[in-house]
Amino acid sequence: MIASAWRRFLGSYLFFSFRRDRIAILSFVVLCTFFLASFSASLLAPFDPYDPIQIDIMDSEIPPVWMEEGDQRFLLGTDAQGRDLLSTILYGSRISITIGIFAVLLQAFLGISIGLVSGYFGGRLDNFLMRLADIQLSFSTLMVAIIFLAVFQALFGTELYEKLAIVMLILVIGIAEWPHYARTVRANVLAEKKKEYVDAVRVIGLGSLRIMFKHILPNTLSPILVISTVQIANAIVSEAALSFLGLGMPVTKPSLGSLINSGFEFIFSGSWWITIIPGVVLVVLVLVMNLLGDFLRDVMNPKLYKD
Amino acid sequence: MFAFFSRRLVQAVLVMLVISVIAFSIQDNLGDPLRELVGQSVSEAERQSLRNQMGLNDPFFVQYWRFFKKALLGDLGTSYFFKRPALDVILDKLPATLELVFGTTLIVILFSVPIGVFAAIYPKQWFLRLVMGMSIIGISIPVFLTAIMSIYIFSVELGWLPSFGRGETVELYGWTVGFLTRDGLMHLILPCTALSSIMLPLFIRLIRAEMMEVLESEYIRFAWAKGLTRRRIWFLHALKNTLLPVITVGGLQIGTLIAFTILTETVFQWPGMGFLFLEAVNRVDTPLIVAYLIVVGLIFVIANTIVDLIYGLVNPTVRLARSHPEGE
Amino acid sequence: MALLEVRNLDVTFASWGGNLVALRDVSFSLEPGERLGIVGESGAGKSVAAFAILNLISRPGYISGGEILFEGQDLTQLSPQEMRSIRGNRISMIFQDPMMTLNPVLTVGVQMTEVLHAHREISAEEARSRALQTLTRVHISSPEKRFDQYPHELSGGMRQRVVIATALLTESSLIIADEPTTALDVTIQAEIMDLLLELCELNNVGLILITHDLSVISQVSQHAIVMYAGRVVEAGPIWEIVNNAQHPYTQGLIGALPQQTTPGKRLNQIRGVMPSLSNIPEGCAFNPRCQLVMEVCRTSVPTYTNIGSTRVACHAAGSAQTGNPLSLEHNKT
Numbered sequence: 017m018i019a020s021a022w023r024r025f026l027g028s029y030l031f032f033s034f035r036r037d038r039i040a041i042l043s044f045v046v047l048c049t050f051f052l053a054s055f056s057a058s059l060l061a062p063f064d065p066y067d068p069i070q071i072d073i074m075d076s077e078i079p080p081v082w083m084e085e086g087d088q089r090f091l092l093g094t095d096a097q098g099r100d101l102l103s104t105i106l107y108g109s110r111i112s113i114t115i116g117i118f119a120v121l122l123q124a125f126l127g128i129s130i131g132l133v134s135g136y137f138g139g140r141l142d143n144f145l146m147r148l149a150d151i152q153l154s155f156s157t158l159m160v161a162i163i164f165l166a167v168f169q170a171l172f173g174t175e176l177y178e179k180l181a182i183v184m185l186i187l188v189i190g191i192a193e194w195p196h197y198a199r200t201v202r203a204n205v206l207a208e209k210k211k212e213y214v215d216a217v218r219v220i221g222l223g224s225l226r227i228m229f230k231h232i233l234p235n236t237l238s239p240i241l242v243i244s245t246v247q248i249a250n251a252i253v254s255e256a257a258l259s260f261l262g263l264g265m266p267v268t269k270p271s272l273g274s275l276i277n278s279g280f281e282f283i284f285s286g287s288w289w290i291t292i293i294p295g296v297v298l299v300v301l302v303l304v305m306n307l308l309g310d311f312l313r314d315v316m317n318p319k320l321y322k323d
Numbered sequence: 324m325f326a327f328f329s330r331r332l333v334q335a336v337l338v339m340l341v342i343s344v345i346a347f348s349i350q351d352n353l354g355d356p357l358r359e360l361v362g363q364s365v366s367e368a369e370r371q372s373l374r375n376q377m378g379l380n381d382p383f384f385v386q387y388w389r390f391f392k393k394a395l396l397g398d399l400g401t402s403y404f405f406k407r408p409a410l411d412v413i414l415d416k417l418p419a420t421l422e423l424v425f426g427t428t429l430i431v432i433l434f435s436v437p438i439g440v441f442a443a444i445y446p447k448q449w450f451l452r453l454v455m456g457m458s459i460i461g462i463s464i465p466v467f468l469t470a471i472m473s474i475y476i477f478s479v480e481l482g483w484l485p486s487f488g489r490g491e492t493v494e495l496y497g498w499t500v501g502f503l504t505r506d507g508l509m510h511l512i513l514p515c516t517a518l519s520s521i522m523l524p525l526f527i528r529l530i531r532a533e534m535m536e537v538l539e540s541e542y543i544r545f546a547w548a549k550g551l552t553r554r555r556i557w558f559l560h561a562l563k564n565t566l567l568p569v570i571t572v573g574g575l576q577i578g579t580l581i582a583f584t585i586l587t588e589t590v591f592q593w594p595g596m597g598f599l600f601l602e603a604v605n606r607v608d609t610p611l612i613v614a615y616l617i618v619v620g621l622i623f624v625i626a627n628t629i630v631d632l633i634y635g636l637v638n639p640t641v642r643l644a645r646s647h648p649e650g651e
Numbered sequence: 652m653a654l655l656e657v658r659n660l661d662v663t664f665a666s667w668g669g670n671l672v673a674l675r676d677v678s679f680s681l682e683p684g685e686r687l688g689i690v691g692e693s694g695a696g697k698s699v700a701a702f703a704i705l706n707l708i709s710r711p712g713y714i715s716g717g718e719i720l721f722e723g724q725d726l727t728q729l730s731p732q733e734m735r736s737i738r739g740n741r742i743s744m745i746f747q748d749p750m751m752t753l754n755p756v757l758t759v760g761v762q763m764t765e766v767l768h769a770h771r772e773i774s775a776e777e778a779r780s781r782a783l784q785t786l787t788r789v790h791i792s793s794p795e796k797r798f799d800q801y802p803h804e805l806s807g808g809m810r811q812r813v814v815i816a817t818a819l820l821t822e823s824s825l826i827i828a829d830e831p832t833t834a835l836d837v838t839i840q841a842e843i844m845d846l847l848l849e850l851c852e853l854n855n856v857g858l859i860l861i862t863h864d865l866s867v868i869s870q871v872s873q874h875a876i877v878m879y880a881g882r883v884v885e886a887g888p889i890w891e892i893v894n895n896a897q898h899p900y901t902q903g904l905i906g907a908l909p910q911q912t913t914p915g916k917r918l919n920q921i922r923g924v925m926p927s928l929s930n931i932p933e934g935c936a937f938n939p940r941c942q943l944v945m946e947v948c949r950t951s952v953p954t955y956t957n958i959g960s961t962r963v964a965c966h967a968a969g970s971a972q973t974g975n976p977l978s979l980e981h982n983k984t
Contacts, residue, residue: 151338154627156578162585163616166604167349170612253465257586260467261601276468280590283475284486292475295468303463310459539709541751547707548746549766549817550739563756639756639801 033315040311043304050301054109061103062089066269077287095275095290096282104275105294109301111271115185116252120244122190123251127197128240132232134198135205146202149195157192158254164188165263178266185264189251196243204236238316245312249305256298272298331631335624342620346613347390350400351383399617400610404603409614413596417618418498419489420584420595426502426515427580431522439530440565443538444557455531458524466583470517470590477513485510487592514591518583522576529572533565540564567638574630581619652723654857655704655825656680660717662696662703662881664928671928673699673712674881681874683824684855686848688868688889690904691878692925697861700878701827704859705742706734722824740770742825743818745847748834749810753802760798763817770821785816789846808839812846819850825857833862844871865904869893877901880926880936887961897963899941935966943967 025031034040053060076098079085083093092101134145165188169177177184209232252272258264259273267278272294279290374380381389393399402409442451464472478486490510492499501507537543538561546556585597592598596615603611662674674696681687689697702708704719706726719726726737738744746752754762763785764778773781779798786794789812802810811831818826831847832840848871851858860872868875869889876886877898885898896902903921923940926932932939938948945966953964 154575154578155623156576156580156582158582159578159619162582166601166612170604170607170609171352249463256465257467260465261586261589262605276471280471283471283479286479288475288479291471295471299460299464299468302465303460306459306463541746541748542754544707544709545744545746545752545814546754548705548738548744549769550735550737551765551769552735555765555769560754560757564754567756637756639758640803 030315034311037311039307043307043311046300046304047308050109050304051113054106054113057103057106057110061100061106063100063103065099065104065107077282077290079287080289080293092293093289095279096287101289101293104270105272105297108270108272108275108294109297111182111265111269112252112255112273112298112301115182115189115255115271116248118186119189119193119251119255120248122186123193123247124197124240124244126191126194128201128233128236130194131198131201132205135202135209136232142202145198149198152192153195157189158257160192161188161254161258162261162263165258169263178268181265181269185255185258188258189254193247193250196247197240200239200243201236204239205232208232208235242309242312242316245305245309249302249309252298252305253302272301327635328632331628335628338624339620342616343391343394344387346616346620347387349616350390350609350613351386394617399614402603402608402611402614404606404608404611409610410618412611413599413614413618416594416596416599418500419593420588420597422489422501422511423514423518423584423587423593423595424580426511427518427522430515430519431526435523435526435530436562439527440534440557440562442527442531443534446535454527458527461520461524462528464520466517466521467586467590469520470514470587473513473517474590484513486513489594514587514593517590518580518587521583522580525576526569526573530565530569533568534561537561537564563637567634570630570634570637574627574634577626577630578623581623653680653720654683654685654722655859656718656720657700657704658718658720660700660703660719661715662699662708662712663715665711665713672715672881672931673928674703677717677878677881677883679874679876679883679886681825681857681859684852684857685874686851686858686860686872688872688875689859689861689878690863690865690868690875692863694880694925694927695878696881697863697878698829699881701744701829701859701861704827705738705744707738736770739766739823740821741823742827743821743823745811745814745818745826745828745831747830749807749814750834752814753810755802758799758801759805759813763798763813763820766817766820781820782816785820786813788819788850789813789816791816807835808843811835811843815843815847815850819854819856822854823856825859826851827859827861829861830863831860832867865893866908866910877904880931881928882936882964883962884937884965885961885963887959887963891959891961895959895961897958897961897968898937898965899943899967900937903940935964 034044058064076094076096078094080093080101089100092105095101095104130145130149134142165184168184172180255264255271256273256276259271260277262277265271265274267274270278275294276291276298279287279292279294282288282290283292371380379386397410398408399410401407402412405412438451438454441448442455445451474486477484485506488510489501489507491504491506492501493504493507494500501511543556543561546560551560581597584595585600587593588595588598589601596618600612600615602608603615657680658678660674660677661672664671664673677696677700679687679689689700691697699708699712703714704721704726706714706729708714714727717727721737721742726734729737753759760779760782763782764775767773767778767781783794783798786797791797791809791812797805797809797813802813805813815831826847828847832843835843844867847858850856858872860868862868865875872889874887875889875892876883877892877900878884879900885892885896885901892901893905896905900921907920921940926936926939932949934950935941935948935953938944941948947966951966953966953968955962955964956968958968
């Protein structure tokens with residue numbers, strides 16, 4: 017069963033175009049490397065940035081090895097607290113990617129459910145939900161997240177907030193972006209509903225839930241895949257922005273955004289690497305996802321909701 | 324036109340009401356106005372009688388109504404930190420933020436329209452392909468990173484441009500503006516570039532995609548068959564149709580732009596509302612947080628209404644919704 | 652001198668898998684004020700031929716051979732600037748779907764007067780009065796009101812009248828109409844067609860009418876050419892073509908007309924479908940569908956034979972079997 021699905025994939029147009037597109041292959045390889053490296057951070061990283069015993073404040077602000085004052089122990093140098101930058105980046109990417117994926121899972125769950133219900137049942141419910149989606153989209157995610165997180169931080173106090181940060185980030189980014197999925201799924205459901213087979217299965221007497229999940233949903237998979245690639249990239253950027261503002265992950269458990277934030281003041285004294293290296297890592301991560309998203313959109317050419 | 328306009332107005336008022344309720348519930352839950360007033364050295368009984376006196380024990384709706392009436396008169400409370408009316412504190416910083424927003428909007432409009440249009444007309448031209456390739460990189464770099472990197476390059480390493488603050492400003496009809504002095508302009512360059520670094524590629528890509536679709540349409544083919552000049556076909560027939568979806572997306576981006584001003588102002592220590600807001604959050608200066616919400620909400624609603632009106636002016640199907648197609 | 656003379660026109664579409672030939676060796680001519688019909692199934696290259704005359708084939712297509720002589724001038728040799736002064740000025744075009752032809756965000760008035768401004772030194776008021784006059788000529792009531800309206804406020808038939816009026820504004824000597832009534836309601840199709848004919852006749856304007864419907868052409872035009880897979884398979888006076896068709900494809904088209912069928916019987920049809928440009932059969936392109944196919948049809952492309960006043964590209968042309976096609980006989984019984 018899996019073997020046949022795999023063979024079908026190898027013969028598909030998607031795989032055919034992928035093999036001919038050097039940029040797509042490169043992006044895919046880089047992305048996979050990112051995922052593997054960050055999720056095996058505890059094995060790969062030379063230091064554990066969460067372990068205070070391994071950190072020596074005397075090692076702070078050491079530049080990367082290729083510079084004059086570099087130190088063999090720290091490939092990419094150290095930050096202001098003396099943590100090995102490479103290890104911190106590996107652990108940080110893991111947090112960024114985790115938040116990105118879970119936030120998008122939440123978006124997808126909310127958006128697909130609402131989109132299916134809205135498109136399938138139509139009428140007033142549809143009107144109401146889509147109006148809500150319009151309003152939610154016009155308030156920017158980042159704006160809503162900033163205000164929401166700022167108020168919660170003020171309400172909880174910094175200490176408790178730092179413990180909850182990862183959950184809060186996933187919730188806020190996850191809830192704010194559902195309309196992208198909902199509108200696209202709804203548009204596809206409306207198109208699918210017109211086709212004969214949906215009528216046919218309804219005649220057989222299948223319930224609406226079964227019809228939606230067994231017959232309509234599989235047909236909306238390609239637009240969902242395209243949106244998800246770009247949305248994970250967006251979620252990672254949003255997380256980084258929030259952490260940069262001090263509303264996200266704390267410096268003790270940094271994501272890429274909080275790393276960039278913690279190093280920012282040091283660029284004026286010349287220690288550029290604390291900020292710039294995690295910055296470049298973040299850009300590459302987001303860039304390859306956007307490139308893959310572009311590739312998928314061009315190849316699958318799904319019916320995306322157009323604003 | 325009138326019906327269209329009044330519908331938008333009702334919608335704007337509704338959104339403002341929702342924002343005011345949110346703002347009020349924040350005020351209601353965040354911080355204790357009593358403590359700010361009298362400190363902690365007051366007995367419980369005295370506290371209660373004071374609370375009653377101030378109406379803090381009234382039902383939510385009564386309190387909200389009081390807040391609403393005061394807000395209508397422009398009274399949004401007194402900042403704990405600045406000891407001045409919160410609205411005044413915010414409005415002092417408004418020109419700085421608006422200057423950033425206008426500068427960015429100008430850059431985006433001036434560059435995205437011609438680049439997007441020409442990239443659609445000449446999809447194979449090498450320079451435009453290069454620009455399109457750059458645009459996906461531009462979209463992938465978060466605003467605050469562009470800001471940091473541009474500071475590192477142009478201020479720290481090269482020393483060409485200032486890295487923080489507004490520089491020299493002058494008073495103009497009660498507004499402090501920076502764009503009239505050389506120093507002020509120099510200070511504007513980096514923040515505005517950083518702020519447009521993500522909006523510009525977004526709009527270039529959007530305009531290009533829409534324009535390419537429009538150029539394939541039958542009415543453009545008909546326009547060629549009529550023997551019109553290329554200029555008229557591209558910049559009147561095609562561009563006007565391209566702009567409709569672009570205006571809609573532009574409206575959706577207003578909220579994002581305001582959020583990005585917070586990021587940019589933080590990096591450049593720009594003395595605007597966003598910077599002030601983050602300070603207020605750190606100090607738990609509730610009235611200031613609430614005032615920021617209301618002012619930003621108002622800007623957002625006004626800007627969106629203007630965008631809708633522009634859309635209505637460009638798109639005839641909206642403007643003349645009252646008359647219907649007539650038969651033979 | 653002929654108004655338009657197309658000689659051996661070839662149109663090619665460049666593509667990655669090799670070039671596709673959309674038109675091959677197409678020739679026809681038209682006298683001033685004459686009406687010519689171009690018939691064929693969709694995909695036969697009728698529209699490509701029409702757009703080729705105005706040099707408006709969309710990329711990656713291009714004219715790869717032949718000449719298009721308009722009033723003695725070869726249009727394929729003109730500069731873009733000279734070509735522009737012909738389009739909409741000397742040769743006008745009417746498109747298929749009036750719902751898509753007019754720009755949705757510009758008023759009727761703007762879209763009409765801009766043609767005048769593009770080709771004449773003319774004041775705004777004068778252009779306006781010319782446009783209003785022409786709107787009246789195409790029987791549009793209250794033209795003053797329509798002038799300031801947007802396309803979406805007009806019905807389909809009214810929009811096609813506007814398009815026709817636009818074509819008449821500049822006193823072109825040739826109008827190319829690409830299925831001008833197909834997208835309209837059946838009830839107003841005849842009305843629009845009559846209007847078009849009447850105005851062409853009145854102004855002595857030549858008309859090229861492109862359609863898939865042979866019966867329309869038989870009522871309207873003096874000459875017709877029948878196209879199949881990018882080639883002209885038969886050309887001649889309409890009377891000859893309808894009554895004495897030589898090519899089996901033309902015979903099939905005539906046999907498929909509803910008038911040719913006894914009520915209650917199934918409509919005749921030509922079996923099979925038109926091949927796509929990328930896999931046109933060897934020899935005569937029609938051979939897989941032809942009832943009279945011979946061995947030679949599968950290997951060599953037929954040349955043109957003159958039979959009476961018609962010109963036909965068929966190996967069987969002139970032999971005893973044509974004019975008495977088995978397919979039609981078979982179906983009529």
